[in-house]
Amino acid sequence: MKIDYKKELETASKGMIMIHDPKLLIKLIVRMIVRKLGLRHAAMILFDPNEDAYFLDISRGETGHKIPSGFTRFDKKSPIIKVFREKEFKCLTLDRSALVSQDIHRLIWKESVIENGNGTKDLLHKVEKQMQTLNSVACVPAYYHGDLLVVLLLGEKFDETSFEQDELDFFSALASDAAMAIRNAQLFDSLKKEADRNHELFIQTIVVLGSTIEAKDAYTHGHTARVTKYAVDIAHQMVVNGSAEFEKGFFENLYIAGLLHDIGKIGVPEVILNKRGKLTNDEYIIMKQHTIKGVEIVKPLSLPKECLDGIKYHHESFDGAGYPEALQGAGIPISAAIISVADTFDAMTSDRPYRKGLKKEIAMEEIENKSGTQFNPIVAQAMKEIFEKGTI
């Protein structure tokens, strides 16, 4: 039964562009070639723009036949690459858009090749040898914007017949579609990595920003990181025990809020921040401003509301006795209510130069006692559960 190559090509190319993982794409294409055409094996040499070189990306055969490993990198002067890359050799493949091993010998003795003193004959000998080493009987190039992007390496057919013109045309069209799809996937991949890297940089900068306060406030070493961890753990527990459901993005926003909850203290004078004794009324007024100042400092970031709420309202009290707005009960944003419990727990249990921190059991009792007055009961309950699990 004759294969309808036009149809095969359409089916194969269809959907290629929606696979945005270059490795997977190459794997699928090579597997398809091997299966549909009954080859012993096939492989693909692909240009890597980052390395400015060519790499053998996959070598797959249904049988033991395969391209020897170790031949993975091909520089631009490698015979198989050179013969397809450099314009002066293009005439060699013009008629078939592929190099088939049985043709190479014929080519070597062509009049034009012998007369031409530029080493074509020598190059063809090397290509022949390289194809033997790679167990390949045909090479099919594909270009993108005139640059060699892909060379398909084809092994023998199972029935040991030679390639027909329509088969080579099919390979050529397929390689060309594949080249474009692979280029698309490569671009996608690098864009995805860029987006991820930028996001990671943003988060890391938030971490650094959050830690600046620790350079100033002698009592807060590690406080920011611990409060953030407690807050995220509490929120998880609230989901686990069914007392809350959070939208996508909540956990990242809570994480950012935790890191930045005390950032406003940057604006509080060190004499107040580091005072050992009780603050005077005036000093306390300045100290309390850190919630508002925090929001002002991060204003240029246009952070999500949940982040800003966590920074601004983490000193509100469930009974309305907190600051800066004396919000009450459910009126206190949940991210702030969570940070409030996490913050208080860490403040109680941390050592200070002038006093030792409370035992965690005592601090936990204190949180429970103030559930419903200072703290949101749902949050206090979640805190109790993770405390009892021993993960805090």
Added chain:
Amino acid sequence: MKIDYKKELETASKGMIMIHDPKLLIKLIVRMIVRKLGLRHAAMILFDPNEDAYFLDISRGETGHKIPSGFTRFDKKSPIIKVFREKEFKCLTLDRSALVSQDIHRLIWKESVIENGNGTKDLLHKVEKQMQTLNSVACVPAYYHGDLLVVLLLGEKFDETSFEQDELDFFSALASDAAMAIRNAQLFDSLKKEADRNHELFIQTIVVLGSTIEAKDAYTHGHTARVTKYAVDIAHQMVVNGSAEFEKGFFENLYIAGLLHDIGKIGVPEVILNKRGKLTNDEYIIMKQHTIKGVEIVKPLSLPKECLDGIKYHHESFDGAGYPEALQGAGIPISAAIISVADTFDAMTSDRPYRKGLKKEIAMEEIENKSGTQFNPIVAQAMKEIFEKGTI
């Protein structure tokens, strides 16, 4: 002359996926349809996943004929969308993979339509009316993963003949390829936007991080922003006057270094930072540590070397009399040498509570006088040039 639709399709689809601007892609496809097929006009309705609705994206005609503006949004219950989206109506278009206006009337009187009480007849009437309003004689749907993504709206042919089956098949195949290419472009576009947004967030967070020191150091209001601007201006001038060439990325790295050059001051006590008189020896030793501390603070960011150099070495002196490492001449990284000039110029010209800033002319003279001793002469020269241009 008969058009070879297979070939046209191949040419048209080729390269579609490498256009990653959805708007441009749609424009090209619609223009191609209009020109090749001799239509009065054509347009495309496209699904927008963000809006969860369909939008008429372009309406292009060679003549005055075009789809009236104002019909840009189509919700899922809109007749033309509904007839292609909902499974129960798929039988209506199964045979031709398109709805042609002259067929609709015939369909309305089909036995199965009349017998079926689900409002098919009514819907077809509405589709007919909507197509008239849109000046269209044929609608061709395209799906991606089973979801309706595109509806091509076709106007009359110039020769006023009706569409043949091979033409409709061509449109259907083209719409299907276009749907995939557009989806690819949309994904690309949103990924690009995400990467840009994340990068912008990172830079904004660096700005905030850099400005934290100003909350602490009473004398530095606006200093960070000005030094950063001067530094970038100087570097540009060095390129303009041919005294330097910078790699891609240098300007952004210099910008980041400018914003963060004094970040280490976060770790210097306020009593030293804000002292009006001369610092004692011990105080000066602590003050000088801000260069090293700065690099420590930003360590988690793994910033490029140029950024770190700018932070660490902006107090080095060309003659080796600076700190922290007493580097000399060309041994001082260029980003640091640039920030050094910018920093000194701004420190001299800024008002302080206990003294007025120097006039810019005087400060500029001072920079010139110290060219070759404190400052890299190339940098001092560029500074002089922009000063003379009056842009500083």
